[in-house]
Amino acid sequence: MKRTFILILGVMAVVAVLFINASEPEAGYGVGDYAADFKLPNTNGKMVSMSDYNSAKGFVIIFTCNTCPYAKAYESRIIDLDKEYADKGFPVIAINPNDVSQQPGDSMDEMKKRANNKGYTFPYLRDDSQEVTKAFGASKTPHVYVLNKESAGKYKVEFIGAIDNSPNDPTDVSETYVEDAINAILAGSTPAITEKRAIGCTIKWKS
Template sequence: MKRTFILIVGMMAVVAVLFMNATEPVAGYGVGDYAKDFNLENIDGKSLSLADYSDAKGFIVVFTCNTCPYANAYESRIMDLDKNYSSKGFPVVAINPNDITQQPDDSMSKMKQRAKDKGYTFAYLRDDSQEVAKAFGATKTPHVYVLNKEAANKYKVEFIGAIDDSPNDASDVSETYVEDAINAILTGRKPAVTEKRAIGCTIKWKS
């Protein structure tokens, strides 16, 4: 009886580990780490990497999607970030990692249509393998990583988390975490706030 119980517990533990590995990302980057470059398909049909932005001083990498209400609430603010900071060397690079078998409206064709309808001025990439999201440690949509380009292929993570402190209503924003972080970097300072918990929908991981 005891041996049977131990066997059952052991099998349950194995199943739990397999389930976690199938549905949860790895720990990912922390503030101060250097992010590795990636190569993903953009909505224009071309592959894009951070190295393609030769004049960039850094990046606002946003894991987002078409379907999450929080991502939709932040959409205009993400667009404003690109409009306000791409000319200063910090373009938005948006990445959609959702499993399209669970969220068909996050397919590339739907991404292209949304970008056209909304007038996106930034790259919107598909992370079909979800390897980039896992490498970063993204868990939500939206989930932001501010990268400081220290040298060629050296992208230091300076901020991780939420865009601001009002996920539902832009008119209620009082703390602009991403803007503050970039403004600090542009003036040669370290961001005062380097992490704020991202609030959004859970990324739809492949099983």
């Protein structure tokens, strides 16, 4: 009986490790780190990199998708962020990391439909290899990284996490973490809040 119990515990431990490895990326960037540039395909057929934005002061990198209810709830707010801050030097770049074999609704064809139907004002990129997502350390959709462009090719991570404090209802928002972070950077200050746990669906990782 004792041996059977120990064996069961061993199997459970292995399963737990496999589950964690399958559902969470390796540790990515932290606040104060410098993010590497990337090149990913956009819904318009072009490749997009941060280096394409010569006049940018920074970026709002958002890992999001078509299918997650939380991502859908934040969609209008993401559009509003780009409309508010792109002209101030902080454009949104959205990245869909989900494995399409698990979420067919996140295919490039479906992304094109959604971007067109919703009138996205920002690039919506696919990270098929998931390498960019792993480098950042994103684990949810949506998951936000506010980057400060200190100089050409130097993108400092200033904020990581949630857009605001109301993942479901935009009328209940009382704290705007991403907006506050961008406003602080534009004012030459350090954001008062640099991390807030992202609330969303778990990214669907390739097995």
